[in-house]
Amino acid sequence: MSWVANARMYAVTADASAAWAELFAWVARKSGVALETIEHHTSQPMTALWTRADLGAAFMCGRPWTRAEPKPVPIACPVPAPSRYEGAPRYMTDIVVRADSPFRTLEDTFGHRIGYTLEESQSGFNALRHHLLRYRSASRPALYAESVGPLHTPRGVVAALLSGAVDVGPLDSYAFDLMRTAPDDPAHRLRVVATTVPAPIPFFVASPSCPQDVVVALREGFLAAGNEPELADLRDRLLLRGFHTVVEPAYDLLRAWDAEAVAAKYGMPR
Structure with missing residues (x-):
């Protein structure tokens, strides 16, 4: 067979x-x-x-x-x-913005539009949500003005960021690293403002x-x-x-x- x-x-x-x-x-x-x-x-x-x-x-x-x-x-x-994986079968979620955006920290992106890939995704949904939990409070249950998705894939997140459809979004770190091996890849026009703990x-x-x-x-x-x-x-x-x-x-x-x-x-x- x-x-x-x-x-x-x-x-x-x-x-x-x-x-x-x-x-x-x-x-x-x-x-x-x-x-x-x-x-x-x-x-x-x-x-x-x-x-x-x-x-x-x-x-x-x-x-x-x-x-x-x-x-x-x-x-x-x-x-x-890459060294950030420390020789282990793990990855993270890089939370990224456009390289030319005014945002310097994750907190700077609050109140704007965040994208996600799919509800079933670990890197594009679950890890992102877990990372954001620490910033929520009774007085601020919603960190963003809008949640945009599903964007389906890391490439969908890249496209949404570069088109201005979202202001911040999650990328599977290994996929992001692979994208940036190509010198002319659009992913080079993005910048990391936070990275989740490994999974x-x-x-x-x-x-x-x-x-x-x-x-x-x-x-x-x-x-x-x-x-x-x-x-x-x-x-x-x-x-x-x-x-x-x-x-x-x-x-x-x-x-x-x-x-x-x-x-x-x-x-x-x-």
Whole structure:
């Protein structure tokens, strides 16, 4: 049987997209699993990908994974190479504004318009809301004049910021780092005013019906990719140190953040 692979969440530039396809091809050869890279356009919901019966490897955010039933099977998670990740399979949310905006701190953006990606997103919704909780009070339950969304993807946030549709928005830090590897990328026209605390990073998953021997072979293939000398350039292009096994209990943190917001009766990040 042939299995499909997709890296849409982090295929945020043309080169990153090509590099992920090259990595999938290498993992297919290494594992002996027939793995076909497919497109999944940003107009299509990610759930349509995550629920495919022939899914072999696709990035899935931890928040929808904790809510899924049945859950897709964890394969491996990336370990980003930049120093701020400290060699761990984690990421943050960069809260960003236009580089030419007058805002210098997160507090400066209060009273303006904030964007978000999707309610199911960890980086584009849950982490942002959790970070903002500390600034709310009984006298100031709403920090922003308007909450704008869903903007669907990090690219949607970039576009909304640069068009002036929003004044501040959240970006998955690893996606943002990858965008800025391209010298002429629009993401260079943005500036970070705050960064959330780290959370466990999205990971590759397979269909719940994927046989265990295929899952094991794919996992071993991704883990081997982190040490293979011939992939050094590919890892550089993807800002990757390598891959790590998925520690499922680590994602309980995302449920805890959600519960804090619910307890505080904080719905949209506003």
